[in-house]
Amino acid sequence: MTLSRVILGFLAVHPMTGYDLMRAFATSAAYFWHADKAQIYRTLAKLVAEGLAEIEIVPGTDAPDRVVHHITTHGRTALRTWLLAPPERPAPRDPFIARVFFAGELEDDEIIAMIDARTADAEAARDALSAVRAVTAHPDAGADRSSWLRSMTLDQGLREHEEHLRWLGALRSGIREGASA
Amino acid sequence: MTLSRVILGFLAVHPMTGYDLMRAFATSAAYFWHADKAQIYRTLAKLVAEGLAEIEIVPGTDAPDRVVHHITTHGRTALRTWLLAPPERPAPRDPFIARVFFAGELEDDEIIAMIDARTADAEAARDALSAVRAVTAHPDAGADRSSWLRSMTLDQGLREHEEHLRWLGALRSGIREGASA
DNA sequence: ATCCGCATGTAAGTGGTTACATGATTCG
DNA sequence: CGAATCATGTAACCACTTACATGCGGAT
Numbered sequence: 001m002t003l004s005r006v007i008l009g010f011l012a013v014h015p016m017t018g019y020d021l022m023r024a025f026a027t028s029a030a031y032f033w034h035a036d037k038a039q040i041y042r043t044l045a046k047l048v049a050e051g052l053a054e055i056e057i058v059p060g061t062d063a064p065d066r067v068v069h070h071i072t073t074h075g076r077t078a079l080r081t082w083l084l085a086p087p088e089r090p091a092p093r094d095p096f097i098a099r100v101f102f103a104g105e106l107e108d109d110e111i112i113a114m115i116d117a118r119t120a121d122a123e124a125a126r127d128a129l130s131a132v133r134a135v136t137a138h139p140d141a142g143a144d145r146s147s148w149l150r151s152m153t154l155d156q157g158l159r160e161h162e163e164h165l166r167w168l169g170a171l172r173s174g175i176r177e178g179a180s181a
Numbered sequence: 182m183t184l185s186r187v188i189l190g191f192l193a194v195h196p197m198t199g200y201d202l203m204r205a206f207a208t209s210a211a212y213f214w215h216a217d218k219a220q221i222y223r224t225l226a227k228l229v230a231e232g233l234a235e236i237e238i239v240p241g242t243d244a245p246d247r248v249v250h251h252i253t254t255h256g257r258t259a260l261r262t263w264l265l266a267p268p269e270r271p272a273p274r275d276p277f278i279a280r281v282f283f284a285g286e287l288e289d290d291e292i293i294a295m296i297d298a299r300t301a302d303a304e305a306a307r308d309a310l311s312a313v314r315a316v317t318a319h320p321d322a323g324a325d326r327s328s329w330l331r332s333m334t335l336d337q338g339l340r341e342h343e344e345h346l347r348w349l350g351a352l353r354s355g356i357r358e359g360a361s362a
Numbered sequence: 363a364t365c366c367g368c369a370t371g372t373a374a375g376t377g378g379t380t381a382c383a384t385g386a387t388t389c390g
Numbered sequence: 391c392g393a394a395t396c397a398t399g400t401a402a403c404c405a406c407t408t409a410c411a412t413g414c415g416g417a418t
Contacts, residue, residue: 002274002276002279005279005283006279006283009279009282009283012283012286029279029282030273031273031278032273032274032275032278032279032282033273033274033275033278033279034272034273034274079283080286080287082280083280083283083284083286083287083291083295084287084291084295086298087276087277087280087295087298087299087302088276088277089275089277089299089302089303089306090274090275090276091215092211092212092213092214092215092338093183093213093214093215093271094213094214094270094271095183095268095269095271096268096269096270097212097213097214097334097337097338098183098186098187098190098210098213098214099263099264099268100330100333100334100337101187101190101210101213101330101331101334102186102187102190102193102260102264103264103330104326104327104330105193105261105264105327106261106264106265110264110265114264114265114268117267117268118268118270121268121270122270125270145285145359146285146286148355148359149281149282149284149285150282152281152348152351152352152355153278153281153282155348155351156278156281156345156348157273157278159344159347159348160341160344160345163340163341163344164337164341166340167333167336167337167340170333170336171333174329174333178326178329
């Protein structure tokens with residue numbers, strides 16, 4: 001459901017091919033939604049079948065044909081309905097936290113290694129977001145609301161990573177102190 | 182994969198029935214992993230088929246029979262292997278953030294309503310965790326590491342909710358200020 | 363009597379991942 | 391000449407959700 005609406009959201013801005021959407025998910029949407037290309041093509045076909053999008057074949061002169069998808073009026077209505085629907089929080093599912101929960105039997109250095117790997121991971125993710133943040137404009141809510149909202153979603157990802165890193169730090173010191181005590 | 186290992190983690194502490202696991206997921210595991218009962222029964226059957234768990238039928242005297250699952254030696258090895266495996270971060274998928282990303286066309290009060298609903302949701306989740314935190318002991322890392330680790334995972338959930346609420350506050354004021362400007 | 367908790371599962375459907383498959387163009 | 395990018399998709403599989411199905415015992 002959400003995937004189809006996110007795709008409609010992108011199509012509402014620009015008509016796009018499956019490939020264009022792949023790039024959109026790999027860049028602008030990467031920090032709040034992930035989608036595989038098999039899923040994207042499957043979902044585009046479904047949107048067309050439901051009348052929420054229409055295709056236009058743009059013949060490639062010296063490249064393969066592009067199947068450009070346009071949002072329909074029905075599609076815009078469906079998008080708005082989804083935006084106003086009651087929010088659902090996704091069920092938490094984080095394998096790392098699950099590991100920590102059951103890590104009691106591991107040696108200290110095994111747990112530390114686990115924490116360090118996760119820390120490197122979270123730092124990389126945070127740095128990737130910071131880099132995007134650095135190159136994009138930082139508008140205020142009054143001027144261009146759409147881009148302000150998009151920049152706020154980026155902020156959310158950054159804050160989440162920073163908080164997670166702080167927690168990982170506390171976890172690591174706890175193990176170190178427990179070991180020395 | 183993770184679900185089967187989390188189940189093994191629980192079975193490593195106590196032998197359990199599918200129903201016991203349902204309750205474990207609804208309480209102690211609720212803030213880091215969600216599992217439906219259909220999934221639990223299916224996964225238990227798979228663990229038995231793989232030789233990682235064994236069943237013992239405890240006839241119910243005045244209640245239905247209990248199918249108690251015990252972890253095997255193989256099961257303990259598999260659990261340890263999973264604990265030491267390289268961590269994978271779950272792909273981000275949060276419908277609410279996706280909605281904010283595309284919310285530019287909504288009216289101010291529609292966005293505010295959306296934020297307020299999410300805030301109520303996050304506050305409820307935070308309060309539920311605080312309540313658990315209040316009743317459980319708060320051991321230090323040196324004394325009982327297993328329970329300290331479990332309390333740290335709870336902390337992580339709490340911190341995440343608090344940070345999210347701070348961000349929702351910033352988002353709300355941004356909209357309000359933009360509207361008045 | 364009816365609902366809640368205990369206790370077990372199956373069936374059908376949706377959403378997501380991985381691997382397979384093809385072919386042109388552009389850059390080093 | 392080989393690798394990367396553009397561009398399209400299919401097939402099979404795994405994970406998760408929702409609805410269906412049954413039956414006992416205790417409380418209101």
